[in-house]
Amino acid sequence: MSQSTLLTVSPSPHVHTQLTVKQIMWRVVIAMVPALLISLYNFGISALLITMMAILFCALTEYLIVKYLLHQEVTLFDGSAVITGALLAFNVPTNLPIYILLVGSVVAVGIGKLSFGGLGNNPFNPALVGRVFLLISFPVEMTSWPVPGGLLSGIDAVTGATPLGLLKDGLRSGLAVPEIMSEAPGYLSMFIGTQAGSLGEMSSLALLIGLIFMLQQKVITWHVPVAVIASVFAFSGLFWLIDPTQYADPIFHVLSGGVMLGAIFMATDYVTSPVSHRGMLIFGLGIGFFTVLIRLFGGYPEGISFAILIMNAFVPLINKYAKQHRYGTGRKAAFEVSEKELVH
Amino acid sequence: MSINLGNTLKTFHQGGIHPDDAKLSADAAIKPLPTPKIVTIPIAQHIGKPAKILVQRGDMVKAGQIIATHEGFVSANIHSSVCGKVGVIDEMMDSTGFKHTAITVRVKGDDWAEEIDLSKDLNRSINDSAKEIVEKIMAAGVVGMGGAAFPSHVKLSVPEGKQVDHLLINGVECEPFLTADHRLMLERPEEILVGTQILMRALGVKKAVICIEDNKHDAIDLMSSKLEDYEGISVQGLQVKYPQGGEKQLIQAVLDREVPSGGLPVDVGAIVHNVGTTYAVYQAVQKNKPLVERVVTVTGRSLETPSNFLVRIGTPVVNLIAEAGGLPEQAGKVVSGGPMMGKAIADLNVPIAKATSGILIIDEEESKREQEYNCLHCGKCVEVCPIGLEPYYLMLLAKNHKTSETSQEHILDCMECGSCSWVCPSNRPILDYIRLGKSEVKKTQTA
Numbered sequence: 001m002s003q004s005t006l007l008t009v010s011p012s013p014h015v016h017t018q019l020t021v022k023q024i025m026w027r028v029v030i031a032m033v034p035a036l037l038i039s040l041y042n043f044g045i046s047a048l049l050i051t052m053m054a055i056l057f058c059a060l061t062e063y064l065i066v067k068y069l070l071h072q073e074v075t076l077f078d079g080s081a082v083i084t085g086a087l088l089a090f091n092v093p094t095n096l097p098i099y100i101l102l103v104g105s106v107v108a109v110g111i112g113k114l115s116f117g118g119l120g121n122n123p124f125n126p127a128l129v130g131r132v133f134l135l136i137s138f139p140v141e142m143t144s145w146p147v148p149g150g151l152l153s154g155i156d157a158v159t160g161a162t163p164l165g166l167l168k169d170g171l172r173s174g175l176a177v178p179e180i181m182s183e184a185p186g187y188l189s190m191f192i193g194t195q196a197g198s199l200g201e202m203s204s205l206a207l208l209i210g211l212i213f214m215l216q217q218k219v220i221t222w223h224v225p226v227a228v229i230a231s232v233f234a235f236s237g238l239f240w241l242i243d244p245t246q247y248a249d250p251i252f253h254v255l256s257g258g259v260m261l262g263a264i265f266m267a268t269d270y271v272t273s274p275v276s277h278r279g280m281l282i283f284g285l286g287i288g289f290f291t292v293l294i295r296l297f298g299g300y301p302e303g304i305s306f307a308i309l310i311m312n313a314f315v316p317l318i319n320k321y322a323k324q325h326r327y328g329t330g331r332k333a334a335f336e337v338s339e340k341e342l343v344h
Numbered sequence: 345m346s347i348n349l350g351n352t353l354k355t356f357h358q359g360g361i362h363p364d365d366a367k368l369s370a371d372a373a374i375k376p377l378p379t380p381k382i383v384t385i386p387i388a389q390h391i392g393k394p395a396k397i398l399v400q401r402g403d404m405v406k407a408g409q410i411i412a413t414h415e416g417f418v419s420a421n422i423h424s425s426v427c428g429k430v431g432v433i434d435e436m437m438d439s440t441g442f443k444h445t446a447i448t449v450r451v452k453g454d455d456w457a458e459e460i461d462l463s464k465d466l467n468r469s470i471n472d473s474a475k476e477i478v479e480k481i482m483a484a485g486v487v488g489m490g491g492a493a494f495p496s497h498v499k500l501s502v503p504e505g506k507q508v509d510h511l512l513i514n515g516v517e518c519e520p521f522l523t524a525d526h527r528l529m530l531e532r533p534e535e536i537l538v539g540t541q542i543l544m545r546a547l548g549v550k551k552a553v554i555c556i557e558d559n560k561h562d563a564i565d566l567m568s569s570k571l572e573d574y575e576g577i578s579v580q581g582l583q584v585k586y587p588q589g590g591e592k593q594l595i596q597a598v599l600d601r602e603v604p605s606g607g608l609p610v611d612v613g614a615i616v617h618n619v620g621t622t623y624a625v626y627q628a629v630q631k632n633k634p635l636v637e638r639v640v641t642v643t644g645r646s647l648e649t650p651s652n653f654l655v656r657i658g659t660p661v662v663n664l665i666a667e668a669g670g671l672p673e674q675a676g677k678v679v680s681g682g683p684m685m686g687k688a689i690a691d692l693n694v695p696i697a698k699a700t701s702g703i704l705i706i707d708e709e710e711s712k713r714e715q716e717y718n719c720l721h722c723g724k725c726v727e728v729c730p731i732g733l734e735p736y737y738l739m740l741l742a743k744n745h746k747t748s749e750t751s752q753e754h755i756l757d758c759m760e761c762g763s764c765s766w767v768c769p770s771n772r773p774i775l776d777y778i779r780l781g782k783s784e785v786k787k788t789q790t791a
Contacts, residue, residue: 007676007689008677008688008712010688010713011688012681012685013765015706015710016766017767019769021720021770118718270721270723275721276727280723323732324732325358326605327358327596329604
């Protein structure tokens with residue numbers, strides 16, 4: 001038999017998983033669809049418009065900077081700019097003026113990601129860098145949330161406070177938590193997502209559907225989301241037990257604000273979260289701790305964005321110390337054949 | 345008759361992957377491959393020193409006759425796999441891609457050395473002492489047939505002060521595509537059980553466990569049904585997960601013990617032998633037959649008839665492929681061994697060696713590597729590493745030649761299973777760099 005073609009010779013392994021960067025990124029996008037649909041139902045076409053514009057701005061920023069400033073090959077189609085754009089949109093009110101969204105997108109991709117060397121090298125979650133930049137620069141526009149009005153509501157819908165905003169303002173004016181809570185939406189409506197809030201953060205249900213999809217597709221593991229939610233629950237629950245008139249109960253804290261969005265989509269960002277399972281748990285624990293700390297004692301009603309960014313900074317440290325068990329060390333490696341084992 | 349195992353499927357506790365197991369040749373019965381016209385028998389088919397050549401060009405040899413003798417203890421005898429005339433003895437390319445000394449024999453007839461019992465009758469009575477068994481195994485040139493090719497008699501000589509309480513027979517065959525061990529368990533179950541008893545006697549252990557992954561349910565059932573006549577042997581079913589067939593993983597899965605970093609299985613009271621090796625041990629001790637043939641899987645997605653052949657050592661790879669339907673047009677890579685740890689071969693005329701468990705033909709489109717992206721720190725390589733290393737970090741260190749750092753990060757504990765490279769969504773050649781890092785650490789240790 002003659003060999004007509006030259007054979008490829010390369011080191012093992014000779015097979016590779018089907019799950020590559022591109023596929024992972026697009027699966028994350030799919031996982032975000034349920035939350036977007038809820039938002040579409042609540043805020044109408046403006047939700048879609050804001051999301052599309054944010055994606056467009058982020059992709060454009062990446063394209064222009066990579067091509068004309070860095071003179072590199074454009075890797076737009078790995079989908080990461082799409083996710084950054086969509087996540088940024090998820091973190092802003094749907095009535096945000098478009099020029100502010102543009103500023104946020106340029107900051108997210110330009111400063112948050114590309115200034116560090118592009119995908120994989122950024123220490124902070126790019127979408128959150130953009131979001132926090134906007135929150136500090138445009139505090140009024142970033143905190144006037146439209147009240148859900150249904151599919152046909154326009155951009156000029158009535159604005160209202162989020163449950164967390166209600167709580168903060170109520171406490172400031174001297175009210176006790178139970179009184180404030182009577183005005184806040186019920187847990188069921190918060191779970192399904194009919195309260196005021198940023199575009200993608202309202203429906204815990206929709207976000208959990210996204211989580212289940214990502215877990216099933218092995219895009220992420222359970223460690224970060226579960227650790228964040230459990231940690232928020234535990235720390236807020238601790239204060240609630242101490243004084244239920246001053247502190248809201250843990251279920252309220254988990255369902256309100258951006259805890260679900262943060263736990264499921266923001267804190268799980270590969271690049272800016274730890275690599276080992278042990279590290280992921282520590283990371284999530286820290287996010288929950290800082291979130292509750294800011295919510296209860298800080299100036300802002302919501303703290304998860306800051307909490308994630310703070311913990312992003314700890315990731316290299318966590319990676320250094322939270323190593324996984326190494327085979328051949330510890331108790332089981334110190335095995336000695338005991339008399340008892342030999343008798344059997 | 346099917347015996348309820350009465351225990352749940354076990355597996356190793358850390359890392360691991362689930363590649364498509366693609367056992368295309370699982371139902372193909374073992375077929376003897378026609379003896380080739382000429383065989384090429386390398387004198388270094390094992391870990392340790394190459395054997396010393398005993399024959400000269402022009403000598404007539406019988407099948408099973410010794411042609412090269414072990415040099416020192418960690419070495420193995422080499423026998424002629426065919427009857428014929430010794431031809432060229434020179435350096436020739438083998439499946440490693442390098443040239444090593446090999447003996448060619450031109451086939452003439454099929455006479456076997458007199459002392460070899462060629463009958464197929466099962467011989468259950470073991471008459472040899474532990475010492476005699478080890479001597480016979482050494483004389484027969486038996487080496488680990490799962491891939492490592494470590495001389496078996498060395499593994500059976502337990503160092504002073506160590507105690508062994510379990511013998512594990514490795515029928516895991518976790519490499520995708522390969523089915524040689526699976527077929528052997530289905531077609532020669534009792535020979536493997538007798539071989540296991542021989543190994544138990546040689547080691548002086550009372551307990552042996554035959555370990556089989558759950559994708560070979562027929563083998564689990566068959567082996568379990570034969571256990572009655574063999575005291576001390578049990579069958580353990582295992583969940584399908586790569587790299588369960590690695591010695592360290594198998595010991596963790598079955599015995600819940602961990603071989604210390606830098607240590608040997610014997611340090612935790614266990615010895616592992618492959619089922620193919622166990623069959624060769626049976627042949628060596630009960631039939632006086634040296635290791636001159638083995639079962640080899642020939643497989644691939646576009647191959648006409650994925651098969652399992654009984655092959656004489658030294659047969660060119662091309663003969664096996666021809667018998668399985670010929671090299672397909674879309675073939676891009678030919679691998680000696682499985683897809684995870686096998687070696688790609690450059691020339692189809694290289695010979696089958698004692699440790700060649702399979703020949704895998706990979707299609708052109710699958711044989712090229714995809715474009716590499718930045719590391720996302722997704723942690724998937726950390727998650728799948730069965731040793732608990734941090735492959736992405738080792739790659740980074742090795743790339744920058746940080747030799748003392750890689751050593752501190754235990755790069756030498758890597759067994760090169762390839763799970764990290766397999767799982768990397770950015771297609772990064774992680775294992776390539778870890779190999780580089782390992783070789784640099786070893787250089788500094790010997791220097």
